[in-house]
Amino acid sequence: xxxxxxxxxxxxxxxxxxxxxxxxxxxxxxxxxxxxxxxxxxxxxxxxxxxxxxxxxxxxxxxxxxxxxxxxxxxxxxxxxxxxxxxxxxxxxxxxxxxxxxxxxxxxxxxx
Amino acid sequence: xxxxxxxxxxxxxxxxxxxxxxxxxxxxxxxxxxxxxxxxxxxxxxxxxxxxxxxxxxxxxxxxxxxxxxxxxxxxxxxxxxxxxxxxxxxxxxxxxxxxxxxxxxxxxxxxxxxxxxxxxxxxxxxxxxxxxxxxxxxxxxxxxxxxxxxxxxxxxxxxxxxxxxxxxxxxxxxxxxxxxxxxxxxxxxxxxxxxxxxxxxxxxxxxxxxxxxxxxxxxxxxxxxxxxxxxxxxxxxxxxxxxxxxxxxxxxxxxxxxxxxxxxxxxxxxxxxxxxxxxxxxxxxxxxxxxxxxxxxxxxxxxxxxxxxxxxxxxxxxxxxxxxxxxxxxxxxxxxxxxxxxxxxxxxxxxxxxxxxxxxxxxxxxxxxxxxxxxxxxxxxxxxxxxxxxxxxxxxxxxxxxxxxxxxxxxxxxxxxxxxxxxxxxxxxxxxxxxxxxxxxxxxxxxxxxxxxxxxxxxxxxxxxxxxxxxxxxxxxxxxxxxxxxxxxxxxxxxxxxxx
Amino acid sequence: xxxxxxxxxxxxxxxxxxxxxxxxxxxxxxxxxxxxxxxxxxxxxxxxxxxxxxxxxxxxxxxxxxxxxxxxxxxxxxxxxxxxxxxxxxxxxxxxxxxxxxxxxxxxxxxxxxxxxxxxxxxxxxxxxxxxxxxxxxxxxxxxxxxxxxx
Numbered sequence: 001x002x003x004x005x006x007x008x009x010x011x012x013x014x015x016x017x018x019x020x021x022x023x024x025x026x027x028x029x030x031x032x033x034x035x036x037x038x039x040x041x042x043x044x045x046x047x048x049x050x051x052x053x054x055x056x057x058x059x060x061x062x063x064x065x066x067x068x069x070x071x072x073x074x075x076x077x078x079x080x081x082x083x084x085x086x087x088x089x090x091x092x093x094x095x096x097x098x099x100x101x102x103x104x105x106x107x108x109x110x111x112x
Numbered sequence: 113x114x115x116x117x118x119x120x121x122x123x124x125x126x127x128x129x130x131x132x133x134x135x136x137x138x139x140x141x142x143x144x145x146x147x148x149x150x151x152x153x154x155x156x157x158x159x160x161x162x163x164x165x166x167x168x169x170x171x172x173x174x175x176x177x178x179x180x181x182x183x184x185x186x187x188x189x190x191x192x193x194x195x196x197x198x199x200x201x202x203x204x205x206x207x208x209x210x211x212x213x214x215x216x217x218x219x220x221x222x223x224x225x226x227x228x229x230x231x232x233x234x235x236x237x238x239x240x241x242x243x244x245x246x247x248x249x250x251x252x253x254x255x256x257x258x259x260x261x262x263x264x265x266x267x268x269x270x271x272x273x274x275x276x277x278x279x280x281x282x283x284x285x286x287x288x289x290x291x292x293x294x295x296x297x298x299x300x301x302x303x304x305x306x307x308x309x310x311x312x313x314x315x316x317x318x319x320x321x322x323x324x325x326x327x328x329x330x331x332x333x334x335x336x337x338x339x340x341x342x343x344x345x346x347x348x349x350x351x352x353x354x355x356x357x358x359x360x361x362x363x364x365x366x367x368x369x370x371x372x373x374x375x376x377x378x379x380x381x382x383x384x385x386x387x388x389x390x391x392x393x394x395x396x397x398x399x400x401x402x403x404x405x406x407x408x409x410x411x412x413x414x415x416x417x418x419x420x421x422x423x424x425x426x427x428x429x430x431x432x433x434x435x436x437x438x439x440x441x442x443x444x445x446x447x448x449x450x451x452x453x454x455x456x457x458x459x460x461x462x463x464x465x466x467x468x469x470x471x472x473x474x475x476x477x478x479x480x481x482x483x484x485x486x487x488x489x490x491x492x493x494x495x496x497x498x499x500x501x502x503x504x505x506x507x508x509x510x511x512x513x514x515x516x517x518x519x520x521x522x523x524x525x526x527x528x529x530x531x532x533x534x535x536x537x538x539x540x541x542x543x544x545x546x547x548x549x550x551x552x553x554x555x556x557x558x559x560x561x562x563x564x565x566x567x568x569x570x571x572x573x574x575x576x577x578x579x580x581x582x583x584x585x586x587x588x589x590x591x592x593x594x595x596x597x598x599x600x601x602x603x604x605x606x607x608x609x610x611x612x613x
Numbered sequence: 614x615x616x617x618x619x620x621x622x623x624x625x626x627x628x629x630x631x632x633x634x635x636x637x638x639x640x641x642x643x644x645x646x647x648x649x650x651x652x653x654x655x656x657x658x659x660x661x662x663x664x665x666x667x668x669x670x671x672x673x674x675x676x677x678x679x680x681x682x683x684x685x686x687x688x689x690x691x692x693x694x695x696x697x698x699x700x701x702x703x704x705x706x707x708x709x710x711x712x713x714x715x716x717x718x719x720x721x722x723x724x725x726x727x728x729x730x731x732x733x734x735x736x737x738x739x740x741x742x743x744x745x746x747x748x749x750x751x752x753x754x755x756x757x758x759x760x761x762x763x764x
Contacts, residue, residue, distance in 0.1 A: 011291075018284060027280060034287045041291065045298040055652065070297065073246055077290060079656060080253045084286075086749045087257060088279045091264055093753065095272045107273055118706065129699055136692035139685065178705065 003044060011037035024092045024102045028085070035081040039074045046070035116166055119159060120175045120188045123198065123241060124251075126152055127234035131227045138223025146213055149226040153202065153209045153233065160195070160202040167195045167593045174243070174611045182243070182612060183304040189243035189608055192593025196443065197240040197371050199590070200450045204362050205233050207567040211458050212355040214561040215465055219353065225265065232258035232359065236367040243608065245293050245376075246303045252289070252335075252368055256282055259364055262356045263348050274344075274351035281344045285334035292327035295320050306608035309380045313602060321381070328376055329390070336369020338428060339398040342421050346405070349420065350413035350470075354461020357413060358454035361420040366446055370427055379597070379604035383434065391432030392523060399425030399530040406537050412460045412470050412545065415537065416453065419496065422530060423449045429527060430511040431598075433518050440582075440595045441510035447591075448503045448578055452492040455571040459489040462560040462568065463545070467553075472541065477550030481557050484565045486546045488572040493542055495575045497535035503578025510582070622672050630672035637665040641743075648735040655738025662739065663746035675754055687748040694741030701734050 014037055017030025046067030054068035092102070099107050130152040138145040166173055167190065175188040190198075209229065216222045235255025242248050260282070264275035297303060299320045300311040312321060334341035345365070349357045377383055377391075402422030409415035427449065430442025462485045463478065464470055479486040495502035498509075508531055515524035559565065581590055597604065645658030670678045 011287075015284070018280060024276065031280060031283050034284065038287050038290050038294065042294045042297075045294055053652070069303075070294070073294075073297075075656065076246075076250060080250070080257075080286075082746075083257050084253075084260075084279065084283055086753070087260055088276070088283070089753060091260075091272055091276050091279065094264075094267055095276060098269050098272060109270055109273060125699065125703065129696070132692050132695040132699065135688060136696070 004041070007037055007041050007044060010040070013037075022104050024095065024104060024107075027104070028088055028092060031088070032081070032085060035077070039077055039081075042070040042074050042077070116170075117173060117175045119162070119166075120173065120190055120241060121177070122159060123156060123237040124188075124234055126156060127230040127237065131230035131234065134223060134227045134230065138227065142223060145223045145226055149230055150206075150209050150213065152230065153206045156233070156237075157202040157206040160198040163190060163195045163198055164589060166190065167192050168589060170611075171593070172607050172611045174608055176612075183302045183307040186247050187243035187304065187306075187608075187612075188241045189305075190241060191597050191604075191607070192595075193371070193374070193443075193597040194240050196447070196590065196594035197367060198237060200447050201233065201236050201240065201363050201367055204450055204454050204571075205229075205359065207571055208355045208359050208454065208458075210570075211358075211461070211564050211567040212353075213563050215355055215461055215564060216353065218465075219265065225262070225353075228258045228262050228265075229356075229359070231255075232262065232364070236363060239367055240371060243305050244303050245296070245305060245308070245380075248372065249286070249289060249293060252372070253286060255364065255368060256286065256335075259356075259360060263352045263360070265353055265356065266351070271351045274347035278344045278348040281334060281341075285331040285341075288327045289331035292324040292331065295324040295327070299324075305375070305380050306605040309382075309602055309605040310609070312381065313605070325377070325381055325387075329373070332369050332372045332376070333394070334369075336365050336373065336424055337398075337421050338369075338394050338424060339401050339421065340394075342398070342402070345421060346414055346417045349417040350411065354413070354457055354464060357417075358457035358461070361417065361457060362450040362454035365420065365424060366427075366450060370424065370431075370446060374431060374598060378431075378601055380602070382602040385434075388432050388434040391428050392520070393432075395425045395428030395430075395432050396523060396526045397425070398422065398428065400526060403530050403533040403537065407533065407540075410472050412463070412472055412475075412541065413457065415472075415541065416456050416460065419534065419537070420449075420453060422534065423453065423496070426508065426511060426527065426530070429523060430507075430514065433511075433514050433520065433523075435514055435518050436595060436599050437510060437517060438514035439598045440591060441507055441514050443594050443598070444510060444582060444591055445504075445507035447581075448495070448507045448575075451571055451574045451578060452495045452502075452504060455488060455492040455568060455575065456496070458564070458568050458571070459485050459492065462564055465564070466557050466560060472544040474551065475545040476548045477546070478554070479546040480550065481554060482546075482559050484559055484568060488568040489546065490542060491572045491575050493538035495578075497538050498531045499535070501579060502575050503581075504575075506579045506582055627672050630668055634665050634669055637668065638662060641665060641739075645735050645739040646732065649731040655735040656742050658735070659739040659742025660746060662743040663750070666743075666747045667750055670750075675751075679751070687744045687751070690744035691741055691748065694737050694739075694744065697737035698734055698741065701730055701737060705730075 011034060014030045014033030017033060018027055021027055021030060046069065048064060048066045051064050051066035052062070054065045054071070056062065095107060096102060101107065130149060134145045134149060171191070173190040175190075176182065177186045177188065179185070209226070212225065212229075216225050219225065232255050235251045235253075235258060238251030239248055239255065242251060260275060260279045263278055264271050293303070296308065299318060300308050302308050302311060330341070334344075337345040349360050352360060377387055399422050402418050402420070402425060406415050406418035406422065409418060423445070427442045427446050430438045430445060432438070460470065462482070463475065466482065467475065467478075469475065491502060495504040498505045508527065512524045512527050515521070515527060580586055600607070641658045641661035641664075643658075644653035644661060645655060648654030648658065666678070
């Protein structure tokens with residue numbers, strides 16, 4: 001149970017980082033921490049105490065396998081977060097090119 | 113029945129294949145990529161008309177991807193609601209691609225635009241068709257990532273800032289959705305919607321499920337821009353190129369937001385009176401906040417973006433009443449809004465294309481120079497404000513009647529008030545943009561190119577004759593199957609599981 | 614010698630990279646081809662292949678590599694990978710279903726020639742991921758260069 005709690009703390013750290021930090025790069029790092037926390041949660045959901053990796057192999061009796069499905073989900077979610085991260089970093093670089101700053105308090109042309 | 117089933121995955125395969133081929137050949141043959149993309153979207157539009165016939169014939173079609181039967185494999189489910197959304201998505205996408213043939217000429221990378229647009233359509237079609245919650249998440253992200261790139265398409269200061277805000281907020285929402293999916297999987301050990309629904313119906317409602325439901329409401333509510341989560345929309349939608357604003361406002365917030373909320377809460381979790389209450393209160397708050405913020409805007413596209421929030425509020429109010437009439441009103445308003453809001457955005461794009469401005473107080477008297485744009489925009493404005501005989505009137509009327517019928521006179525009052533304020537706001541648009549004295553700068557301007565006019569006229573025709581869709585005899589083909597799916601609620605699982613066997 | 618040193622890193626790093634990069638590349642291919650019998654697969658192998666190129670680029674400087682691997686080639690490969698994967702899925706229609714395993718020869722379990730269409734899909738994904746990831750890396754670096762020139 002404490003593992004889940006720590007995982008939740010990690011997620012909250014990421015969320016805090018997104019909401020409170022003023023630097024674009026720190027916000028992106030917060031997003032990545034959030035993503036990792038969720039991925040870790042999915043892995044924990046499928047984990048079993050003293051479980052073995054979910055791979056069939058010849059001449060072996062398979063007992064106590066961890067759930068492979070969350071691992072597949074995590075792989076997919078990693079690919080998705082790779083795409084999002086690449087895109088958001090590209091946008092951040094272009095913002096730096098236009099505004100010459102990473103500070104979000106100085107990037108305020110739109111109000112809303 | 114086999115070929116009809118195979119048609120379902122064409123909705124996802126065709127735009128994906130188009131997008132990849134486009135990125136392969138767009139550099140060499142620019143004309144070809146334009147033609148190709150328009151052709152694909154047109155075929156999808158025709159096919160989505162065919163799906164309406166299937167829904168009337170079989171009521172539900174379940175496709176097993178790869179031949180793996182659920183709950184192990186991924187399923188694609190076509191029922192009334194999916195067919196309804198498919199038609200809305202592909203119809204509006206068709207007019208938008210037609211419009212952007214001329215409009216996107218001023219941007220350098222037209223091929224890339226079509227690639228991203230096709231990816232977005234593939235994502236939305238996938239979200240609407242899939243019967244598996246993780247697959248839904250994947251399609252949601254495909255559509256979202258394409259829309260992030262499209263919002264930043266101009267790569268100027270405003271676009272980039274809006275895109276950054278949109279990406280950060282939308283990614284956090286996606287993380288909440290993924291967390292909710294993880295919680296549901298840990299509880300029910302299944303990802304198939306029908307299977308999940310039947311597991312949830314067998315057991316006592318656990319706290320985990322409620323927590324997951326709240327996470328979903330947050331995540332998809334942010335994608336739908338319901339009021340506490342709306343901050344990204346007024347920046348992101350106006351910053352995109354006009355056809356993309358039309359697609360984002362008309363389709364994306366509905367396919368990724370409202371549709372998924374309806375599917376998850378009505379069909380999978382099962383609605384209770386508390387959830388319905390939350391929906392209607394959120395609806396009313398969005399309706400009023402959106403329209404009040406819109407009143408003070410002078411940027412045409414920003415004003416339209418605030419009205420999107422307000423109109424999504426109407427849809428949520430209609431759905432939140434929970435009665436068949438309210439759901440009919442909500443879904444019909446969803447369709448109507450996805451017709452007139454793209455039309456208004458295309459009008460704004462046409463004005464921007466010709467005069468180069470989005471500020472209402474720099475326009476004026478454009479009616480004599482731009483007759484098609486002015487008249488279609490007049491029709492759309494009257495339609496969104498709920499003036500008879502345009503389609504927006506009928507859906508708002510149904511929502512208000514449903515409010516009264518459900519004994520919620522107060523809700524009905526707010527809906528009427530919101531409608532009056534919408535009318536006031538669009539009177540302002542008409543007065544400053546199209547009536548009055550012509551600005552001297554614009555004496556030389558000409559009407560928009562032919563294809564842009566065609567797409568605007570097409571949408572305006574639907575606005576004028578959209579009211580026919582709810583007449584008895586017509587509505588059985590289009591809206592009633594969708595309403596039935598929502599009204600049946602968690603009987604969805606029995607229908608889908610019955611169709612597999 | 615001296616002018617060569619200005620591009621990229623020092624001679625030691627260049628030599629070590631030259632010696633190891635082939636092994637990294639082959640390891641990536643190994644991971645891809647054994648994706649269906651052991652941990653790994655298209656995505657992991659593709660990332661390793663892309664990393665071997667990134668490694669080369671870090672050691673020898675971006676001009677050297679950009680001369681040899683233009684961006685158009687990368688996007689070409691990326692589209693080819695995607696279309697290959699899609700056509701493998703579409704060929705499933707011959708068996709009646711999208712993504713159906715249309716390979717007739719299923720093979721022995723735990724040998725390389727087994728698991729139907731899965732190795733082919735792995736190869737397609739590896740092409741897409743390797744070229745896509747390297748293209749992302751290149752594009753981000755190019756963006757940084759232009760911003761430096763503007764200032």
